[in-house]
Each structure stands twice: as C-alpha cells, then as structure tokens.
Amino acid sequence: xxxxxxxxxxxxxxxxxxxxxxxxxxxxxxxxxxxxxxxxxxxxxxxxxxxxxxxxxxxxxxxxxxxxxxxxxxxxxxxxxxxxxxxxxxxxxxxxxxxxxxxxxxxxxxxxxxxxxxxxxxxxxxxxxxxxxxxxxxxxxxxxxxxxxxxxxxxxxxxxxxxxxxxxxxxxxxxxxxxxxxxxxxxxxxxxxxxxxxxxxxxxxxxxxxxxxxxxxxxxxxxxxxxxxxxxxxxxxxxxxxxxxx
Amino acid sequence: xxxxxxxxxxxxxxxxxxxxxxxxxxxxxxxxxxxxxxxxxxxxxxxxxxxxxxxxxxxxxxxxxxxxxxxxxxxxxxxxxxxxxxxxxxxxxxxxxxxxxxxxxxxxxxxxxxxxxxxxxxxxxxxxxxxxxxxxxxxxxxxxxxxxxxxxxxxxxxxxxxxxxxxxxxxxxxxxxxxxxxxxxxxxxxxxxxxxxxxxxxxxxxxxxxxxxxxxxxxxxxxxxxxxxxxxxxxxxxxxxxxxxxxxxxxxxxxxxxxxxxxxxxxxxxxxxxxxxxxxxxxxxxxxxxxxxxxxxxxxxxxxxxxxxxxxxxxxxxxxxxxxxxxxxxxxxxxxxxxxxxxxxxxxxxxxxxxxxxxxxxxxxxxx
Numbered sequence: 001x002x003x004x005x006x007x008x009x010x011x012x013x014x015x016x017x018x019x020x021x022x023x024x025x026x027x028x029x030x031x032x033x034x035x036x037x038x039x040x041x042x043x044x045x046x047x048x049x050x051x052x053x054x055x056x057x058x059x060x061x062x063x064x065x066x067x068x069x070x071x072x073x074x075x076x077x078x079x080x081x082x083x084x085x086x087x088x089x090x091x092x093x094x095x096x097x098x099x100x101x102x103x104x105x106x107x108x109x110x111x112x113x114x115x116x117x118x119x120x121x122x123x124x125x126x127x128x129x130x131x132x133x134x135x136x137x138x139x140x141x142x143x144x145x146x147x148x149x150x151x152x153x154x155x156x157x158x159x160x161x162x163x164x165x166x167x168x169x170x171x172x173x174x175x176x177x178x179x180x181x182x183x184x185x186x187x188x189x190x191x192x193x194x195x196x197x198x199x200x201x202x203x204x205x206x207x208x209x210x211x212x213x214x215x216x217x218x219x220x221x222x223x224x225x226x227x228x229x230x231x232x233x234x235x236x237x238x239x240x241x242x243x244x245x246x
Numbered sequence: 247x248x249x250x251x252x253x254x255x256x257x258x259x260x261x262x263x264x265x266x267x268x269x270x271x272x273x274x275x276x277x278x279x280x281x282x283x284x285x286x287x288x289x290x291x292x293x294x295x296x297x298x299x300x301x302x303x304x305x306x307x308x309x310x311x312x313x314x315x316x317x318x319x320x321x322x323x324x325x326x327x328x329x330x331x332x333x334x335x336x337x338x339x340x341x342x343x344x345x346x347x348x349x350x351x352x353x354x355x356x357x358x359x360x361x362x363x364x365x366x367x368x369x370x371x372x373x374x375x376x377x378x379x380x381x382x383x384x385x386x387x388x389x390x391x392x393x394x395x396x397x398x399x400x401x402x403x404x405x406x407x408x409x410x411x412x413x414x415x416x417x418x419x420x421x422x423x424x425x426x427x428x429x430x431x432x433x434x435x436x437x438x439x440x441x442x443x444x445x446x447x448x449x450x451x452x453x454x455x456x457x458x459x460x461x462x463x464x465x466x467x468x469x470x471x472x473x474x475x476x477x478x479x480x481x482x483x484x485x486x487x488x489x490x491x492x493x494x495x496x497x498x499x500x501x502x503x504x505x506x507x508x509x510x511x512x513x514x515x516x517x518x519x520x521x522x523x524x525x526x527x528x529x530x531x532x533x534x535x536x537x538x539x540x541x542x543x544x545x546x547x548x549x550x551x552x553x554x555x556x557x558x559x560x561x562x563x564x565x566x567x568x569x570x571x572x573x574x575x576x577x578x579x580x581x582x583x584x585x586x587x588x589x590x591x592x593x594x595x596x597x598x599x600x601x602x603x604x605x606x607x608x609x610x611x612x613x614x
Contacts, residue, residue, distance in 0.1 A: 051456050055613050069614045074458040085453035087255065089262050094255075101251035102457040 004029045004154060004185040005050060010059035012045055012208075019045050020208045023059070027187060027201070032180050034199030035189040036232065042208040043189040044082055047158050050187065051079050063154065075103060078147035082158040082189075084139040088132040092123055092142050095131060096149055103150035117145035120175055122168065136163045144172065148179075155179065155186045161195065173198055193229040204232055211235045248459050252467025253474070256441070260475055270437050270475060274429035274483045281425060282491045285418035292333040292358045295326060299338050302372075306365040312358070334358055410579045411494070422493040423502075423573035424545045424566075430480050430506045431513040431566060432538055438472040439517030443530050446521065455612040465604045468518055469511075476510035488577075496580030502573065505586065508593040509569040515600035516565070522607040545570030568592045 005027035012020040019042045027033040035043050048054040050061055052069030061068040064076060086095055093114060100110040118124045121141035131139065140163050147155060155176075161169045173195070180186055180200075188199065196202055196216060203213040212219060212235040219231045260267060293313045296304065297320045304314050320326065323335045323346045333354070337344040345362060349355040411419060445451040454464065484503050488495045495502065520537060524530040544550075544561035547570075553561065561567045572589035575581040 052614070053452065053455050053612050069612065071458050071460065071614055074456060077456070079453075079456040081449060081453055081456070083449045085449035087259065087450060088448070089259050090255070094258065098251055098255050099457065101254075102248050102454070102459050104247060104458075 002029050003027060004064055005187060006062040008060045010049060010056045010061060012049060012057050018208055023210055025203060027185060029185050030180060030183050031200045032176065032186045032188060034196050034202045035205055036191060036196045036202060037205030038191055041205045043205055044158055047156055047189060051077060051156060076152050076154055078152040078155045080143050080147040080157045080160055084143050086131045086139055086142060089130060091128050091130050093127040095142060096145060099146045100149050105150060113149050113151065117148045121145045137165060137168065140164050153184055155184055157188045159189055196228050204235055248463045249467045249470065252464065253471040256468060256471025257474065266437060270433050270479050271482055274433055275486050277429060278425060278487055278491060282418060285421065286416045292354065295330065295332045295335040297337045299336060303365060303369045306369050310361045310365055312361060336362060419494045420578055421547060422487065423577035424547055424570040426483055426487050427506055427509050427569045427573045428542055428545060428566060430483055431509050433479065434476045434510045434513040435517040435538060438514040439521045439530050440527055441472060442468055442518040443521040443524055443527060447526065451611060461605050461608040464608060465601060469514060472514050473511065476514055477507060480506040480510050495577050497576035497582065501576045501583055501586065505569060505572045505576065505590065508590055509565065512565045512593055512596045512600065515597055515604060519600055519604050519607060522610065541566035546574050565593060565596050
C-alpha cells in the first residue's frame with residue numbers, strides 16, 4: 001500500500017513552548033486514520049501542519065508524495081475545521097456554492113456536488129435558510145458538507161462529530177466508511193473513544209507526543225486490555241511514569 | 247475566478263447587512279449636512295455698545311453690519327457687557343478711544359476689532375479730507391485771483407479682488423473639500439477593516455486558507471468587493487455635497503470623484519491591512535485615533551507652511567495630505583487634472599504599497 005500522508009520527525013513550538021515533539025505518522029491510502037487525544041494535546045496543530053496552514057518548526061510533511069505546503073495540493077484535501085468557519089449571513093447553499101467556486105468547480109458539477117453533499121448530511125431542506133438560524137449540529141454538518149464539496153481524495157476532519165446527535169453521528173460514520181471504500185484517505189481527530197474503534201489505524205496523542213500507535217486491535221492486544229480508553233490511560237500513564245524516572 | 251467568487255460573497259453579505267450599508271451611505275451625508283449649516287451660518291451680528299460716539303462713525307459701523315446700542319453714560323463697562331450680553335463697548339472721550347471686547351470667541355473678537363478700527367479710520371480720513379477742503383477754500387477766499395490747485399483729497403476707493411473664492415467665501419467652503427474626502431476615507435476604512443476582521447475572528451479566513459485560494463486573490467477579492475460599495479458611497483457623497491448642499495465646486499466634478507475614489511482605495515487597503523493587527527472590533531476602533539484622526543490635521547485644515555519641518559515630513563506620510571490638497575485644488579481653486587496628477591500618483595503609490603503589505607500580512611495565516 002502507498003502512503004498518502006507521511007510525517008517525519010515533525011516538531012512545532014510556539015516560542016519556548018513545544019506543542020508537538022518528534023511526530024512520525026504514516027497514513028496509507030484508503031485508510032481511516034484516527035488521532036485521539038484530549039483537548040490541548042496538539043491534535044489541531046498537527047492537522048493544520050498537514051494541511052499546510054501551519055509550518056512545522058522541524059521535520060517534513062508529505063501528502064500524496066508532494067512536499068507540504070503546496071497550493072495545488074489543497075485541491076486534493078477536504079478540510080473540516082474544529083470550529084465551524086461558516087458565513088452566518090449567507091444561506092447554507094450560498095456557503096456551499098462559495099467554497100465550490102473556490103475549488104473551481106464548474107456550474108454543472110457545482111450543482112451536483114451541492115446536492116450530493118447536502119443530501120449526505122441531511123441538510124437539503126434547510127439549504128435556503130441562513131446559517132445564523134442553524135443549530136450547532138446543523139453547522140457541523142454543513143462544515144462537513146463543505147469539506148466534501150470538491151470530492152477530494154484526502155479528507156482531514158478535525159473533530160467532525162462534536163455536537164452531533166447519535167443518530168446522525170452513526171450516519172456520518174457510515175458515510176465516512178463509504179468514502180473509505182471509494183478509496184479515499186481519511187484522517188480524523190476525536191476524543192471520543194468509541195469513535196476510535198472505527199478507525200483502521202490509531203495514533204494516541206498526549207502533550208504533543210504520540211504515545212502509542214497501531215490498529216485498535218493491536219493496541220488492545222499490546223496492553224492486554226479490552227477498551228481503548230484504558231489503553232489510553234495506561235499508555236499515557238506509562239509516559240508520565242517515565243517522565244518521573246528521568 | 248476565485249476572486250470573483252469572493253467579490254460575489256462580499257457583495258451578498260454587504261447587501262444583507264442593511265445597517266452597515268446605511269451607515270456607509272447615509273452617515274457621511276448627515277455629518278456633512280450638519281457641518282454645512284453649523285459652519286456656513288454667519289448670521290449673528292455683533293452687538294456693540296457705544297458712548298460719546300459721533301453720528302458719522304455710528305453710520306459707518308452700522309454699514310459694517312454691527313448692531314449699535316447707544317448709551318448716554320457708562321460707569322461700569324465690564325458689568326454692562328455681561329448684563330446686556332454685548333460683544334464690545336466703544337467709548338470716545340476727547341482723543342481717547344476705549345474699546346472693551348468680551349473676547350469669549352477670539353476669532354469673532356478679532357473680526358469685530360478690525361471692523362471698528364476700519365470704521366474709525368474711514369471716518370477720520372473723510373473728516374480730514376473735509377477739513378482740508380475747507381482750509382483750501384478759506385485760503386482761496388483770502389487770496390482772490392490766485393488759482394489754487396487742490397488735488398482730490400477724497401478717501402481712496404478700496405477694492406478687494408480674490409484669486410480663489412469671493413468675499414462671500416465662508417470657512418466651510420474651504421473646509422468642505424477636505425471633509426468630503428475625509429468622510430469617504432473614514433467610512434471606507436471602518437467598514438472594510440471590520441469586514442475583514444470579522445472574517446478573521448470567525449475563523450473563515452483560516453478556513454479559506456485551507457482552499458487553493460492565493461493570498462493575492464483574497465486581497466483583490468476584498469478590494470473589488472468593498473471597492474464596489476466605496477465607489478457608490480463616493481459618488482453619493484460627492485453629488486450630495488456639490489448638488490444639494492451646493493458646496494463650492496469650481497473645478498470639474500469628475501476630478502473630485504477621481505480623487506475621492508483614490509482616497510477610498512487607500513482607505514480600503516489600509517482598513518484591511520490594520521485589521522490584521524486587531525483581534526476584535528474594539529481593537530479595530532483603537533486604530534481610529536492613531537491612524538485616522540491625525541490625517542485630518544494634515545489634510546489642509548491647519549496650514550502646512552506653518553508646521554515645523556519634522557511635522558511636514560509626517561504630513562507627507564499621510565494619504566489625506568495629498569487627498570485634501572488635491573480636493574481643495576479642484577473644488578476651491580478650480581485647478582485641473584494636470585495640477586493634481588502628482589497627488590493622484592502618490593495616492594496610487596500608497597495603494598500599491600498597501601496591496602503588497604496586505605498580501606504579506608496574510609502570511610500569518612498561511613506561508614504560501
């Protein structure tokens with residue numbers, strides 16, 4: 001399998017504060033790769049570095065065998081930010097159309113993709129409403145639809161299911177799986193452990209370091225525990241013990 | 247094409263935001279109207295109390311649009327001025343002339359003082375002329391058969407002509423070109439700055455950077471989108487000022503619009519540039535006293551020649567200095583395009599520099 005996202009010894013510090021320390025990640029094509037970790041662990045910074053919005057202090061990032069940052073590469077990445085970055089005074093459809101034209105979709109495919117993405121996140125009946133009248137969950141779903149609008153081979157989703165009800169969450173995960181089966185590479189961050197189970201590969205992030213990685217099954221076997229949550233606590237705890245020793 | 251998408255979006259947002267649109271279009275008109283009536287109303291005639299003044303002087307004073315109140319005797323002029331709400335009191339005793347001025351408004355006091363002095367000297371001159379004529383006549387009677395040549399000892403005729411403006415020119419006429427330019431500058435600055443700031447604070451600018459849009463596309467998208475509204479605003483303000491308020495416009499209306507559009511362009515770019523250094527609308531407001539208000543001082547309201555050298559250097563860094571000068575040149579002095587082209591080039595230079603700085607400032611969001 002070919003790797004679509006490769007991070008080599010990526011570090012990032014703001015001033016004296018080290019946010020990411022020596023991160024190595026290898027995401028294979030057609031995989032769902034999960035980054036799990038508590039808030040403040042550096043997930044979002046990592047994601048931004050992969051997209052090219054942030055610059056690593058050290059190390060290298062390659063997406064689709066191209067050095068990041070690269071403007072053309074962004075055409076192949078669908079990005080969903082952690083905070084909903086939407087134009088509240090525009091309607092859902094106008095938001096989608098705006099981003100679609102930023103990806104230079106022509107009129108016809110714009111129409112098709114807007115219909116597809118809206119349908120996927122069940123927003124079709126609300127498309128003509130202004131976003132300021134949307135609920136939190138609806139905004140999340142619109143953000144996801146925007147990430148999908150240009151049919152990118154790589155999806156980078158920063159906590160996509162926060163604030164979404166369980167039923168919709170299930171349907172979103174079904175769609176994520178469907179996208180994966182279409183050969184798309186999906187990188188997802190979450191702090192919900194049961195979502196981590198659904199990933200093919202996992203990397204546990206804590207204090208800017210990857211404390212453990214592998215498939216959910218590998219991780220559980222490695223620590224001989226049944227739930228990922230306990231893996232996380234154990235792996236994290238181990239690191240802290242190490243710290244104490246050193 | 248990405249720029250067009252951005253322009254379209256900015257326009258939709260702007261049209262939906264009725265209040266901001268109203269502020270941009272109507273507020274400059276309201277302020278201009280207020281100032282027009284405040285500054286051009288020159289209706290108050292000064293009140294002058296007089297004591298022991300001859301009829302001829304009183305007539306001369308009345309001709310100078312001064313209201314005269316005669317008093318037979320004056321004990322305490324200071325108190326009288328306050329009680330009767332006079333602007334000044336003129337007392338004549340023999341050769342001594344006493345003028346007491348309230349001086350609550352120094353500029354008015356100066357005008358009144360000048361008028362009184364003029365009246366007195368006019369009356370004196372004509373009195374002397376009469377005296378001289380009488381003297382000559384006397385001598386003539388005593389020395390008959392001797393022709394006496396008397397040069398005309400009349401008061402000389404005094405004519406004032408103006409190169410710019412006329413005797414009816416008010417302070418507002420000179421100020422209004424600068425004000426028109428300044429309001430265009432100020433409101434365009436405010437709205438474009440806060441427009442991009444909102445994009446920064448809501449995270450949509452960050453989100454834009456995750457699309458293949460180029461930094462210059464964003465700058466030009468905003469420039470064209472807000473520029474469109476700035477053009478409409480400029481045209482409304484200029485037409486309102488010249489056609490409805492009837493502000494003096496000697497030169498071409500098109501030159502006025504051209505100068506204002508250049509100013510709007512600079513203001514727009516300055517607004518979005520400074521929004522990069524503000525984290526909230528409140529911080530954006532803090533730029534007004536720093537970056538905007540000083541511009542008025544250097545726009546031509548205060549005389550440039552009187553400034554110390556280093557202040558003149560400061561003035562030359564201010565876009566409004568060039569805009570204000572060019573506007574006064576066209577609206578008040580009636581100069582043509584060839585006389586203001588240097589100012590226009592400097593303004594375009596500012597715009598160019600700000601465009602480059604804006605594109606660089608967006609590096610904060612994405613390195614490429």
